[in-house]
Amino acid sequence: MSEKNTLYLLDGMALIFRAHFALSKNPRINSKGMNTSAAMGFTNSLWEILNKYKPSHIGVAFDLSGPTFRHEIFPEYKAHRDETPEDISIAIPIVKQIVEAFNIPILSKQGFEADDVIGTIAKKAARTDEFEVFMVTPDKDYAQLVEEHIFQYKPAYMGNGVDILGVEEIKKKFDIDRVDQVVDFLGLQGDSADNIPGVPGVGPKTAVKLLKAYDTVEGILEHVHELKGKQKERFEENKEQALMSKELAKIKIDVDVPFEEDKLKYDGFNKEALSKIFDELEFKTIGKRIFGETSTTKKSPAVQAGQMSLFGGAAPATNKVEAEEEVQEVIEIKNINNTLHDYHLIDTPELRKELIEFLAKQDKFCFDTETTSLEASEAELVGLSFSYRNKEAYYVPVSENQDEAKALLEEFRAVFENEKIEKIGQNIKYDILVLMQYGIEVKGKLFDTMLAHYLLEPDKRHGMDTLAETYLHYECVHIEDLIGKKGKNQKSMRDVALEEIKEYASEDADITWQLAETFRPLLSDNQLTELYDSIEVPLVNVLASMENFGVNIDTDALKDISTELGEEVEKREKAIYEAAGEEFNIASPKQLGVILFEKMKLIDKPKKTKSGQYATGEEILQNLAKDHPIVQDILDFRQLQKLKNTYVDALPKLISKKDGRIHTSYNQAVAATGRLSSTNPNLQNIPIRTARGREIRKAFVPQNEDYIIMAADYSQVELRLMASFSQDDHMVEAFQQGKDIHTATAAKVFKIDESEVDGEQRRRAKTANFGIIYGVSAFGLSQQLNIPRKDAKELIDTYFEEFPMIKQYMDKAVNEARDKGYCETIMGRKRYLRDINSRNQVQRGMAERNAINAPIQGSAADIIKVAMIDIHDWMKKEKLQSRMIMQVHDELVFEVHKDELELMKANIKERMEAALKDKLKVPLEVEVGTGAHWLEAH
The missing domain is CATH 1.20.1060.10 (Taq DNA Polymerase; Chain T, domain 4)
Incomplete structure (x- = not known):
């Protein structure tokens, strides 16, 4: 192919839709609340072509609004299509601005679709014998246009490579003899998306079979008498429909659009115009990539110096992958460089010794464990992988013999317990727990890529495979590829061939290393570093300790x-x-x-x-x-x-x-509010509201008679936070004076003295207090209190009259979220609200309620996490026999040695009430109880 005359014709609408839906589960939302997924994905696809293939000529075709000639043939053409998503409608004019800023012509013609415009120009260019033409689109219809000098370029998707389809590839793909049969194939089977009816009962296999026998749609119709049964009837009844469907599927190649070679010639972009658009969209990394090369292409100092030993040279590795600054980058372009890695098997004492020496020289390294079980308390080590440099990793197999395994782990003790070396991992708590089973304590600063992403995008998924695709444009080997899907036939990691597990495990460590380097600056840019370093990361060791110790039943x-x-x-x-x-x-x-x-x-x-x-x-x-x-x-x-x-x-x-x-598992990265959840068992869901449910807590007991259960519970923490945030004088005063808040509220709402408040009035006030936090409606409150809606509305109106600052806080919270696209807690924990400005009333209403409630729930989570860290560190420093064993909602549960009971009672209450005290307008209150079991203590 000629490198000089290559014409790339992009189907703008197809690429916009594809980018939008490729990122639909992990949409890229900027600080203004705009979904920029479509624009980002399109821009990356465009830059991939310009940078990698360097076309001499390029154009982008767009559909225009209004009917086309196909609607004249068949008025119901595309009639069943859903309304274009709002985010795509917003993206289209932005993408056109991006195209224009790249100095690329926009191609369109009223009454025709983008594929007709591309088809016409492609054929005209190819006929000059001076161009190789590439039609850039995922749309299968374009296959009919492929010929000797015209190719279909299907962009990468979800880690898959780019497909460039020529004549032979199209024939193989459709199982046909000639490319021009594609339109017959499409006409026969129809297209539900475009509402092309086709012939009833004809799918891909039948279409291929008929075309091999009769060549074209017309050929089939000429030989209908040779068909049999139902198939014959269907073709006889749908002759006109079959011909019409073929006509609808056929791309026009004679549209009145010129092939203007000079206008299509690519001479570079308008940097000023493009920078302005990127600044508006917050495309920082895209801008860096396009306007100047990043350090990702540079060789490491060790490689530059020619130090090519197994572990990368004598000096500690210092090269870094330049951090991504976009919260979500391209999901569809697989970075080819990621396949060029150096993964090593460390299977001798000599190699282990050398690896350990190099790990000891690092200021940080990434590690990962391969085990026999997802339950850390039951798992046995199969192997360890390490990485301290981009695209390099080392796998250390561990013997099934547990004595030998412990001996091998002992070799690594010094580096794992070196407090000066930062340890990086993905869900590192699991790895810490596994090593605890072998007597190894992981010390030093931690960096957990799962938790980093959880703070950056709390509503998204945080699995490593997803993060690799989203941020590194790389598709990892999936665990199912090694051991099979869940079920009785699933293998153990011990059954996997050594070479396979070496590649898999090394990749885990390598990719996690790269993700860590990507997320560090993102945390800083989003003002999340303090929250990450002071709460989420220290909490890992607290939870690991609790999980490892477990609970007696x-x-x-x-x-x-x-x-x-x-x-x-x-x-x-x-x-x-x-x-x-x-x-x-x-x-x-x-x-x-x-x-x-x-x-x-x-x-x-x-x-x-x-x-x-x-x-x-x-x-x-x-x-x-x-x-x-x-x-x-x-x-x-x-x-x-x-x-x-x-x-x-x-x-x-x-x-x-x-x-x-x-041994329950506490989940830090599940609840978007910041609250902890737990599994196996789910402690948060153990019933408390019914007598029978509470009975279950009787079974949670201390390990022996020397211990007692102690429960410490925050009292009305969310109401106290509402008072603090709103600074409502009446509510703040009630808490500062230690009043019963529900009685005080009832007195205000019902306009009576506190001494006159009866049980029913207090109950209504309590329901209103908590309901208001969750944005309860008059209907919802009427249902909860079993009162007429009119009375419920009157109660809410009176509530806001008596507590006006609460209403002001709620309105302010919603308005700020509309402006910023997110809300945040007292520690800066963010909750992104992408529907806060939606035209859909239901979705918008839900986002508005979250804008009010998420800062309160999230701040409650911040408070108890701070308390847990402080208590854990204090108990460890004092070398107490007592242990913190559970966290459930706003409650901490301890197994307390009786000799330490009074010390624990005083300190736990004091430390819990002191958590983030300087950031609150009202005091926190903690109730402490003890007993022979959890129910008695609570």
Whole structure:
């Protein structure tokens, strides 16, 4: 191919749509709240072409609004297409500005589509014999235009390489004899996206079979008599439709558009215009890449010096991958350089010694563990991987013999426990816990790429594979490729060939190293470094310590509770059958709906689900419960059965065989608010509102008689934060004076003295207090309090009259979020609200409620995390026998040695109440209790 005369014709709309949807799960939102995914993806695709292929000529075609000639042929053409997403509509004019700033002509013609314009110009250019033409689009329709000097360029997607399709590739792809048969293929099978009807019952395989036999659509129609059965009928009935579909699928190559060679010649971009657009869109890294080379292309000092030993030379590695400054870069372009790596197997004592020496010289290194289980407390090490330089990594296999494994780990103790060396990892808590099983304590500063991304994009996914694709344009080897999908046939990592696991594990360490270098400046740019360094990272060791120690469970107590629950479930079951007059599967929504709404006719017009079944959800049954005893029995049955199955019978199965304790996993990077969650078991969901639910806490007991359980719980922390943020005089005063906030609120709302407030008034005030924080509506409050909506609205209006600063805070929070596109906590934890300016009222309303509530929930999370870190460090420094064992919502639970009880009581309360005290207008209050089990302590 000629390097001088290459013409690239881009289908603008196809590339915009593709970029938007490629990033739909991880959209790129700038600080103004604009979704710039489409513009970013398009720009990267365009720059990839300009920078890598250096076309001599280039143009971008766009569809114009209004009908085309195809609508004249078939008015329903594209009639079924959904309305263009709002974010794409906003992106189109921006992309056109970008194209113009690149000094690239925009090509279009009224009454025709972009593919017709591209088709015409492509054919004209190819006919000169002076051009190789590349049609840049993922659209399969363009395949019909491919010929000797015309190619289809399909951009990379999700890590896959670019496809450049010529004649032979098209023939193979469609399994046809000639390229011009593509249009027959498309016409036969139709296109639901464009509403091209095609021939009913004809799919890709049938289309290929018919074309091999009869060459074209016309050829098939001439031989309809040779077809059989239903197929024959369909072609006989749809002859005109078949020909029309082919015409609709055919790209015009004779549109009245000129091939203006001079205008299409590419001579470079307008830097000033492009810089202005990039500044508006906040495309920092794209700008760096286009306006000047980054250090990613530079060789490391060791390589420059010719030091090519296995570990990269005598000096510590200092080269870095220049950090990405965009929160989300290209997801579709796979960086070819990432395939050029140096991964080494370290499988002898001599090589391990040399690796350890080089690790000891670094100021930071990345490490990762390969194990036999996702549960750290049960896992055995299979291998360790290390990286301290871009695209270099080292894999150390670990023996299945545990004595040999411990001996090998002992070799690495010094570097893992060196406090001067920063340790980098992806979900590093897991790796720390695994090494704890071998007596190794990971010391020194930590950097966790999962947590870094969690702070940068709390609502997104934080898995390494996703991060690699999003930020490094690189597709990792997936674990399923090594061990298979989950199930009985899944292999263990011990079963994987050494060479494969070496590549896989080394890649993990290498990519994590690169991600760390990418995220460091992003944390700084987004003012998240303090939050990251002072809260999230120190919390890793706190949670690892809690998880490793675990919780003691009284299985006998659980057996007793299980028996009691089983008896109560059976009792409710009998009552339900008696009321229904027959036995049925109560757990089946379908059968339950038939009983309640067809047989018993509890309501005249019951709601139905999308599948046509009667709706029997919790909310619907709650509304019926007070009038129909069977419904209350059903609700009780569900609750009791869930308690039994989900908690009482499940907890004993989670007890570790190693130490007889339960080791939950705390998740730092799940809840977008900053709250912790937990799994196996989910401690946050252990019921507390019902007497039966609370009984489960009886089973959480100390390890022996020398210990006692202590629970410390923040009192009304979210209301205190609302008072502090709003600075409402009445609410601040109530908390400062130690008043009961709900009584004080009731007195204000009902305009009576506090001594006159009765239980019902306090209950309403309490519901309003917490409801307001969550943006409750008059309807929602009426449902919660079982009062008329009018009364609920009056209660809300009066509330805001008496506490005007709260209303001002809520309005201010929403307005600031509209301006910034995010809200934040007292520690600067951000929650991005991409729907805050949406035209969709429901989505906007949800974002507005988050703008009010997320700073409160997130600040509560900041407070308890600060307290946990302080308490953990204090207990460790004092070398106490007592341990912090659980965190549940606003509560910390401890297993306290009785000799340390008074010391613990005083210090825990003091330290929890002191957390972020200087940032609050009202005091925090902590209630501390003790007992023989968790329920008694709480």
